[in-house]
Amino acid sequence: MTRSVVTVSPDLGYKQIADLLVDMGVSAVPVVGDDRTVIGVVSEADLLHKVECNGADVHAGLFERRRSRRARQKAAGETARELMTSPAVTVPDGVPLTSAAQLMERHDVKRLPVLGADGGLVGIVARRDLLRRYLRTDDEIRADVIDGVLLGVLWLDPVEVDVTVADGHVTLSGSVDRRSTAQIAARLTRALDGVVGVTEDMRWGFDDTTLRHRYALDV
Structure with missing residues (x-):
């Protein structure tokens, strides 16, 4: 304001x-x-x-x-x-x-x-x-994703996740250990200032979301 x-x-x-x-x-x-x-x-x-x-x-x-x-x-x-x-x-x-x-x-x-x-x-x-x-440069947004999301919250090695930004749209690619990690990374990135959209294209080694779904049904 x-x-x-x-x-x-x-x-x-x-x-x-x-x-x-x-x-x-x-x-x-x-x-x-x-x-x-x-x-x-x-x-x-x-x-x-x-x-x-x-x-x-x-x-x-x-x-x-x-x-x-x-x-x-x-x-x-x-x-x-x-x-x-x-x-x-x-x-x-x-x-x-x-x-x-x-x-x-x-x-x-x-x-x-x-x-x-x-x-x-x-x-x-x-x-x-x-x-x-939304008046932020792509470089500023990319730095926020790497420093604030990958390193600051998820403790991920930026080498494992490729972050590209074009006109405010962020694409996350690379590999992570769990599917939920990829989903959280996308959700946190979407909430950053200047981000107009997110494409989550990451590979994951273990789908822990299926286990959570099964546990919820059992309960």
Whole structure:
């Protein structure tokens, strides 16, 4: 997440918010209260309602669709409190990246204010932040597989396992003693930052997974 977050107060005016977005190069800002509690988010889309509805009658008909009615209400807004989308979709600071990504997808938002243990704003995570874990070179990923997985966890001799990485896709080949070792190596590799896929093509001398399956059936 980005810890230095640009925020606005509920009473900040439309023009000041627009200027802030342009000057800071951001597309949205959290609206926070005095205790750093996030009460909403104002985005470029919220501000554009005024442009879209400029000159239109803000007193819409009774049968106007809810979305259109909400857009007209925002078009008439002049402060962050009137313009913001509320309640804001937020996440605690300990949430895994996958959960944050799923939350963005579910609510169709591009950013999530991050809350600390006291419920106050501590940062913001955007879609581009979630993609940073994949912005690693193939050499960096290969080094992580060798040092972190093969040597660090499984205590395997890197000479026995060949690790190749192409555009983030890792291929594991060579030989290990047990089939479960090959499966664990692939699973741990798949969890590394920057890995987009894993092909496990290792030979093994003993299939211990069959024994575990038989034991489970006997129990």
